[in-house]
Each structure stands twice: as structure tokens, then as C-alpha cells.
Amino acid sequence: MTTREDQPVAVCPSVDPDGWLEAFEGLAGRxxxxxxxxxxxxxMRRFLRGLMAGLPxxxxxxxxxxxxxxxxxGMQHFLAEAVWDDDGLRADLRDYVVERLGDPEAVFVFDETGDVKKGSMTVGVQRQYTGTAGRIENAQVAVYLTYATPTGHAFLDNALYMxxxxxxxxxRRRAAGVPDDLTFQTKPALARRLVETALDAGVPGRWATGDEVYGNDPALRATLARxxxxxVLAVAKTHQIDTKAGRRKAIDLAVTLPATAWNRISAGSGAKGQRLYDWALIATTGQDLPGQHHLLIRRNITTGEYAFYRTHHPTPVPLATYVRVAGIRWNVEDDFQSSKELAALDEHQVRRWTSWHRWTLLAMLAHAFLAVTTARAHDTEPADGLIPLTVNEVRHLIIQLAMPRxxxxxxxxxxxxxxxxxHQARAQASHYHRQAAALQLN
Known part of the structure; x- marks a missing residue:
């Protein structure tokens, strides 16, 4: 007899709390x-569970x-002082994502995100632009590498921008535990390091994409081509393009294209339907690198607004392929949003180098578990009238059914x-003491 308690599982075969718990223990075991x-x-197990628990x-x-x-x-010691193989754990994250989501046509997506912070002693913090706030703020900024395939997408790696x-x-570096041998690297240089580390480890993939920060960097483009x-890397409208007619700004090339140069193609499905734009492709010259090089132009069919991309591929590919890759760039934005909301990626309250890297690494592992679990659930067809399980819904079901507290x-x-x-009383007394001392000095 089917009871009311049994009914949800009967109508949602993709919901498997016991299997999810077994998969979590399998990940923790490795x-x-x-x-x-x-x-x-x-x-480590309790930390990962807590990151996914939906705590306020x-x-x-x-x-x-x-x-x-x-x-x-104990948790503070775990982050700051306990003995870990940090590099090995980072390799485990990469291997776990690739084993479950790996695809030879995969796209590497790089982007940065910022966490607004107070004070000046938190590692890497300074007043700088962060897209999270949409303005210049006192913030940390880090570069992340997302691995995107038709099966799913998740972070492979990250690097703190110093x-x-x-x-x-x-x-200041010594106080925050920054390694002595660390040298300054730009955000594109960090992205280059992340993607080369993945490729050297044998991660399968065919494409890379990113926004203007990365597309405007010739060293990154050259590394990817070699x-x-x-x-498919975004560039500014003022980006200089070498053509047979000479060097021109991207925007100047776009406004002179005839109507026959444009093709209406979807950059992928969105929440409200297909993301349709007009697209054009212009061959570029002056390249000292192998392969096919173009300027890809996107035009909004409603506003006429343009967006521009430098493209490369070792062999000729259709325009629609470049468009598909351009559309995949938004996967990293999805990962930022879901990892912050569902795995507390940005809620760290740590100041030092080691603690920051360990917190974000565990958050990426928790998010990868949710992404992989969601991808596996998609192998089971949902009941009629339901959308497939989302990462958000899987997290909710896991903490309610598989890992209830x-x-x-x-x-x-x-x-x-x-x-x-x-603790709050001691902190309050300390503040009052400092304030009184300052008043005496004045």
C-alpha cells in the first residue's frame, strides 16, 4: 500500500535522498x-554539511x-591551523567535477567576483571595482574557472587577486600569511594559470570564454591559441581590430556592415525563451598565431546595442558554434549566484591567506556536489508538468530529506x-576601553 509519506518519492523518481547521502559520503571519503x-x-564533513544547510x-x-x-x-582551528593537503584537495575538486561532467566539447569560463569587506587587513582587500556591488568598494576580488558542459557546470578552481x-x-603580507614567493599577477594572468593547470592535468575541453577583462588581454588570447x-572572448567597442583595410575600432566595423551580413541566431535558452540576437562574423588579419581568427558582433534585435568578441578556433567552424560558446559564458554567473546562495562562498569572515583559500575551496566542493547531484537527477525523467530539478531545489531537498538535523x-x-x-560583552568592553584611551590622548 502506498502511504502519503511514500507518495512524493513515487511521483518524483529523480528524488533519491538515500542515494544523495551515499554520494555525499562517497565524496567525503575520497x-x-x-x-x-x-x-x-x-x-570536514560537518563543515560541508553546514555550508549547504541554509543557515541565515x-x-x-x-x-x-x-x-x-x-x-x-574547533572550526577556526580547522581553517587556519589544521594539517591539510590543500593542493591535493584542489585536485580532488577538479577530478570530481570532470569525472561526473567531463566532455571533450567542454567550455572553460573565467570571471571574477568580489566580496565587500570592512577594514584594511583582510587578505587582498582594497578599494577596487567589483561587479558584485557594481561600483568601487572596499573588497576582495578573486578569479574563478567554471567548467561547462551539456550535462552541467561547476567551478574547477580559483585564485585570489592580490x-x-x-x-x-x-x-601587511606577513600579517595576512601571504606566501613570500608570491608575485603580482593581473586577473587575465590568473585566468591563464587556472586554465593551463586544468589542461596540464588532462581536463578535456575545446573552448574558453570570458568577458572584456580577459578578451582585451593579448597574452591570454595567445596562450589559448597555442x-x-x-x-570567444568579449572585447570593448573601442578594441582595435586588424583587417585587410587596416586597423579599425570594433564599433566602426559594426556600423558599416550591410543587412546581408547579419544572421538571427539564439545564444541559448533562457527563463523566458530563446535568447535571440543578430550576429555577424568578420575575418581578421595580422595574426601570428595558428588557426582561424574573427571578430564576432552581436546586435540586440530590440535596442540595436552592440557587443563584440574576439574568436579563435584551430579549424573553421560555423557562426552558430561561436554563438553557442558566447552564450555559455553566463554559466559562470549562475555558479556565482548559486554557490553564494547555496554554499556560502562569500560568507567567510576570515582575514588570512590560508583560511580564505580553505573556505572557498570547501564552498566550491559543496557547490560541485550540488551541481553533480542535480546533473545525475536529470538522468531520470521528471513527472509530467514538472521542470527538471534545479540546484536550488536539490539543496532544499537534501537538507530536508537526506541530511535533516x-x-x-x-x-x-x-x-x-x-x-x-x-563574547559580545568582551568585545563591547574592548571597544569602550579603546575609545576611552583615545579620548585621553586627545
Whole structure:
């Protein structure tokens, strides 16, 4: 007999809480070897669960309370001092994503995201433009590499951008634990390093894409071409293009094209239907690199607004192929949004180099687990009238069905209330003491 409790699983065959929990334990089990002590292995599992738990606020305090620990000290030590094989764990993230989502036609997508911060001592922070806020703010900025295939997409790697102001300040670097041998690298240089690391590790892929920050960098374009990776990289309208008629601005080429040069093609499906634009392709000259090189132009069919891309591929490909790759660039925006909302990528409250890298690495692993789980669920057809499971819905179902948390005992809740209020009282007293000292000096 089918009960009411059984009914949801009966009508949603793609929902498999037991299988999801088994898959999570399988991922955690392969990560165990990267931690020196059993306590760290257990805490790694609790940390990953906490990142995905949908807590209103995520930091070492709330993670420790969610995990049933008596204080935040263990979580803080785990991030800052515990013995990890950080590079090995990063390789595990890459291998896990490729094993589940790997495809020879995959697209590497790079982009940066910023986390607004207060103060001046958090590693990498300075006043700089961040797309997250849409303006110049006091922020950290990091470059991320997304791996996108028809099956799904997830982060492969990341790199913290260290501004020149930090690189020129040894005392500040030392206080934040920045490695002594670290040198300044631009965002395109960081992207180049990330994609070359992936290619050297044997990650399959055919294309790369990114916004103007990356498309305007000739060294990145040259590296991708020499690695025989096709690319569709956005460039500014003032970007200089070499043609048979000489060097011209991209916008000047666009406005002189005849009507017959344009083709209406979808850049992919969106929430409200196909993303239709008019597209044109112009061959470029003056390249000292192998392969086919073009300027790809996109025109909005409603506003007439233009967008421009430098393209390359080792062999000739149709215009529609370049358009498809251009449309895939938005996958990284999806990953930023979902990893921040569902895996607390941006909620770290840490100041030092090691802690920042460990937090974001664990958040990328949690997000990759959600992305892979969602991709696997798509192998099972949904019931009539339902859209396929989304990453957001999978996370919700996992924390409700596969990883439910028992209600904590009253004594535990009260102990944490006491801990928080004691810490806040000490912080308040410290602020008052500093304020009084400053007034005496004045």
C-alpha cells in the first residue's frame, strides 16, 4: 500500500535522498586522505554539511553550533591551523567535477567576483571595482574557472587577486600569511594559470570564454591559441581590430556592415525563451598565431546595442558554434549566484591567506556536489508538468530529506546563547576601553 509519506518519492523518481547521502559520503571519503587527523576528517564533513544547510548567516560560530560543537574554536582551528593537503584537495575538486561532467566539447569560463569587506587587513582587500556591488568598494576580488558542459557546470578552481598595494607591503603580507614567493599577477594572468593547470592535468575541453577583462588581454588570447583551445572572448567597442583595410575600432566595423551580413541566431535558452540576437562574423588579419581568427558582433534585435568578441578556433567552424560558446559564458554567473546562495562562498569572515583559500575551496566542493547531484537527477525523467530539478531545489531537498538535523537540546541552545553574549560583552568592553584611551590622548 502506498502511504502519503511514500507518495512524493513515487511521483518524483529523480528524488533519491538515500542515494544523495551515499554520494555525499562517497565524496567525503575520497577527501579523507587530504587530512592528517581523524578529527579533521570528521570536521570536514560537518563543515560541508553546514555550508549547504541554509543557515541565515554562515561563519565558524554558526557552523560549529549547527554541527553540535561546544564552541567555534574547533572550526577556526580547522581553517587556519589544521594539517591539510590543500593542493591535493584542489585536485580532488577538479577530478570530481570532470569525472561526473567531463566532455571533450567542454567550455572553460573565467570571471571574477568580489566580496565587500570592512577594514584594511583582510587578505587582498582594497578599494577596487567589483561587479558584485557594481561600483568601487572596499573588497576582495578573486578569479574563478567554471567548467561547462551539456550535462552541467561547476567551478574547477580559483585564485585570489592580490593588488599591487599588497604586493609592495611586506609587513601587511606577513600579517595576512601571504606566501613570500608570491608575485603580482593581473586577473587575465590568473585566468591563464587556472586554465593551463586544468589542461596540464588532462581536463578535456575545446573552448574558453570570458568577458572584456580577459578578451582585451593579448597574452591570454595567445596562450589559448597555442594550446589549440578555441575561444570567444568579449572585447570593448573601442578594441582595435586588424583587417585587410587596416586597423579599425570594433564599433566602426559594426556600423558599416550591410543587412546581408547579419544572421538571427539564439545564444541559448533562457527563463523566458530563446535568447535571440543578430550576429555577424568578420575575418581578421595580422595574426601570428595558428588557426582561424574573427571578430564576432552581436546586435540586440530590440535596442540595436552592440557587443563584440574576439574568436579563435584551430579549424573553421560555423557562426552558430561561436554563438553557442558566447552564450555559455553566463554559466559562470549562475555558479556565482548559486554557490553564494547555496554554499556560502562569500560568507567567510576570515582575514588570512590560508583560511580564505580553505573556505572557498570547501564552498566550491559543496557547490560541485550540488551541481553533480542535480546533473545525475536529470538522468531520470521528471513527472509530467514538472521542470527538471534545479540546484536550488536539490539543496532544499537534501537538507530536508537526506541530511535533516535533529532539534538541539535546550541546554545546548542556552549554552551557545551564553557563549555569544559573553563574547559580545568582551568585545563591547574592548571597544569602550579603546575609545576611552583615545579620548585621553586627545
Amino acid at each position: 577527501l579523507d586522505r587530504r587530512f592528517a587527523r581523524p578529527e579533521s576528517r570528521r570536521r 548567516r554562515v561563519n565558524c560560530w554558526t557552523l560549529a553550533e549547527y554541527a553540535g560543537e561546544a564552541s567555534p574554536g 593588488p599591487r598595494s599588497w604586493m609592495a607591503d611586506p609587513e 594550446r589549440e583551445l578555441g575561444y 535533529p532539534a538541539p537540546a535546550a541546554g545546548f541552545v542556552l549554552a551557545w546563547s551564553w557563549w555569544r553574549r559573553r
